[in-house]
Amino acid sequence: MQVVRLGIIGLGNMGKGHINYLAKGEVSGVVISAVSDSVPESLKWAEEKLGDAVSRYASPYEMMDSGKIDAVLIATPHFSHPELAIAAFERGLHVLCEKPAGVYTKQVRQMNEAGSKANVKFSMMYNQRTNPLYVKLKELIDAGELGEVRRTNWIITNWYRSQSYYDSGTWRATWAGEGGGVLLNQDPHQLDLWQWTISMMPKRVRAFCYFGKHRDIEVEDDVTAFVEYENGATGVFVTTTGEAPGTNRLEISGDRGKIVIENNTLTFWRLRVSEKEFNQQFKGGFGGPECWKCEIPVGGPYPDHKGITQNFVNAILHDEPLIAPGEEGIKGLMLSNAMLLSTWTDNWVDLPIDEDLFYSYLQEKIENSTYQKEAQPQ
Numbered sequence: 001m002q003v004v005r006l007g008i009i010g011l012g013n014m015g016k017g018h019i020n021y022l023a024k025g026e027v028s029g030v031v032i033s034a035v036s037d038s039v040p041e042s043l044k045w046a047e048e049k050l051g052d053a054v055s056r057y058a059s060p061y062e063m064m065d066s067g068k069i070d071a072v073l074i075a076t077p078h079f080s081h082p083e084l085a086i087a088a089f090e091r092g093l094h095v096l097c098e099k100p101a102g103v104y105t106k107q108v109r110q111m112n113e114a115g116s117k118a119n120v121k122f123s124m125m126y127n128q129r130t131n132p133l134y135v136k137l138k139e140l141i142d143a144g145e146l147g148e149v150r151r152t153n154w155i156i157t158n159w160y161r162s163q164s165y166y167d168s169g170t171w172r173a174t175w176a177g178e179g180g181g182v183l184l185n186q187d188p189h190q191l192d193l194w195q196w197t198i199s200m201m202p203k204r205v206r207a208f209c210y211f212g213k214h215r216d217i218e219v220e221d222d223v224t225a226f227v228e229y230e231n232g233a234t235g236v237f238v239t240t241t242g243e244a245p246g247t248n249r250l251e252i253s254g255d256r257g258k259i260v261i262e263n264n265t266l267t268f269w270r271l272r273v274s275e276k277e278f279n280q281q282f283k284g285g286f287g288g289p290e291c292w293k294c295e296i297p298v299g300g301p302y303p304d305h306k307g308i309t310q311n312f313v314n315a316i317l318h319d320e321p322l323i324a325p326g327e328e329g330i331k332g333l334m335l336s337n338a339m340l341l342s343t344w345t346d347n348w349v350d351l352p353i354d355e356d357l358f359y360s361y362l363q364e365k366i367e368n369s370t371y372q373k374e375a376q377p378q
């Protein structure tokens with residue numbers, strides 16, 4: 001294969017975003033061959049934007065069966081990601097899937113199983129994995145610069161969303177349409193980076209989610225979670241869409257100091273000797289290890305969505321390793337499912353979570369939902 005023929009499913013905000021850079025030829029080795037959207041106006045938009053050389057389908061399955069594409073980019077609402085990915089795998093098509101991987105881990109596990117059976121490339125659109133700040137953080141931790149991780153703390157409250165945002169789509173912020181709130185829509189990148197950068201998933205989670213606390217919505221818009229890791233480390237994750245001005249601060253402490261990412265800078269407070277070593281040798285009562293504050297230079301390009309798409313294309317054409325392998329999408333989703341489950345059961349939740357229990361709670365929320373809303377034009 002010389003050029004990947006891509007079919008894009010879902011021509012909403014994100015699908016259009018992908019089309020914008022692809023149509024300008026900013027990713028090499030790929031052409032948009034077809035698009036699909038269930039809404040006629042979106043297909044009309046595609047006709048005007050892309051012309052007749054790009055085939056248009058109301059049904060994604062018809063597009064997948066057309067023989068005109070080698071790969072799909074799934075940019076539809078979350079619930080449909082696993083179902084569409086599985087259909088693509090069954091047809092031998094490569095899959096690039098928008099985040100989150102799905103709404104509940106049970107369906108994402110099925111997607112991963114189908115993906116592992118198909119001889120195709122499968123990537124998640126975790127574009128933040130190309131952000132030089134988090135790439136550098138992972139590199140430092142992988143290299144052992146921070147020593148053993150002891151504490152993680154992410155305050156991510158700068159996802160401000162107004163009521164008019166929630167009112168702009170009937171699927172948004174409903175159990176039936178979206179399956180969750182800030183954890184599922186805004187936070188998937190942070191939940192992925194939280195475990196990806198330290199190469200560690202928590203072993204258990206205790207969380208407090210508040211539903212419709214700041215807005216007239218039925219899903220969670222304010223969350224505080226406490227987690228424990230196998231090695232004894234602990235972590236806190238705080239998030240909301242209802243605060244202004246918000247904060248985005250990730251702090252990771254280890255045996256050799258702490259790293260903070262905030263305001264687009266990465267600061268490493270580096271201990272001259274490890275805390276453990278200092279404690280063994282120091283006999284002076286009060287006192288602490290010598291610490292150097294280092295502003296770590298973080299440069300280089302931030303290829304963002306384009307970078308993940310280019311990597312996906314390169315993986316298909318040249319077997320380049322994937323930055324965000326599709327089967328890793330379940331990890332961040334597991335964390336958000338665990339936070340909701342902990343709130344619903346008012347208890348600790350061990351990981352991996354009881355997928356059937358989460359699924360039954362979610363179904364109950366969907367069935368008992370009395371939430372009605374009319375879509376407002378934006």
Ligand SMILES: NC(=O)c1ccc[n+]([C@@H]2O[C@H](COP(=O)([O-])OP(=O)(O)OC[C@H]3O[C@@H](n4cnc5c(N)ncnc54)[C@H](O)[C@@H]3O)[C@@H](O)[C@H]2O)c1
Binds near residue numbers: 010011042099
């Ligand atoms: N990676 C990122 O930074 C990022 C940013 C925004 C959104 N997203 C993700 O992208 C996905 C879409 O979000 P959005 O904001 O573009 O939503 P949107 O509502 O603007 O667009 C969704 C589109 O999908 C179409 N659609 C729905 N079901 C379909 C189906 N079965 N077949 C064909 N078309 C279908 C709808 O008609 C609509 O045009 C979400 O899962 C979201 O989390 C990712």
